[in-house]
Amino acid sequence: MNTACRLAAWCFLGVAAGQAPAASNLIVNGSFDAPGDPLQGWSADYTHEGISHYMQNAARVAVVPSEGGRSQVLHLDGSTEPGTKVESSLIPFDPKGRYRATLFVKGGPYRIQFRGYQWRPGVRPHPDPKPEALRQVYRGKEDVGQPASGHLVKRTGAVTGANAPWKRVTVELPGTAASDLSLKSLSKVRFIRLYVYTWNPDAGKNERSVLFIDEAVVERID
Ligand SMILES: [Ca+2]
Secondary structure (H helix, E strand, O other): OOHHHHHHHHHHHHHHOOOOOOOOOOOOOOOOOOOOOOOOOOEOOOHHHOOHHHHHHHHHEEEEEEEOOEEEEEEEEEOOOOOEEEEOOOEEOOOOOOEEEEEEEEEEOEEEEEEEEEEOOOOOOOOOOOHHHEEEEEEOOOEEEOHHHOOEEEOOOOEEOOOOOOEEEEEEEOOOOOOHHHHHHHOOOOEEEEEEEEOOOOOOOEEEEEEEEEEEEEEEOO
16 A cells, blocks of 8 residues: 555544544643643642742642543632632743633633743743743733632532533633733743633632633644
8 A cells, every 4th residue: 555545544544533633732731641640741839939828729639530521630629719720831932823722621610811921030041941930921811710600519518510511611822802012011921821720709608619621732823
């Protein structure tokens, strides 16, 4: 069989199995199934920031075996205020580029956006920086899941929203209506990450919020 035929056969088999062409995912381990380390590539430890609430952030982030028909899913426990957050691996950023993130989300409330970073003063640029070498200088347009449609465990023990279906969320950078000011601050950005956050909207009434995410993909689209 010549090369063209082999390629055609491979493509046919791929289509028959319902596979989309392999897109290049710019983040590491977007499906939380890295062997031996399901959180590989994701940052949940913010102790380097020295902010008291987030000292325990990592303890509220875990990968669970399954949720709502998906396997190896990231679970954020929004048990306290102001909330619980996680960020993807760093992506070197081209200011002339456009980027799109898609991910599946269940529960919440949530805020999902791109965040942009520049080097901290005095740090020599290098290709694999630790989070403490960078300073956040940009927040992209958010996709927000409101508390009313979230997954909340009430202080009475009642639970709302636990059976909500998975939902596909998309955010882009820069947003389609980015202002000149926004584009100017984006010009300082050297790395971007996908940011995911949940919070307890009323700690008097709720024990915690519950957010799951899976299949996070970031692609350059332009
Ligand atoms: Ca998964």
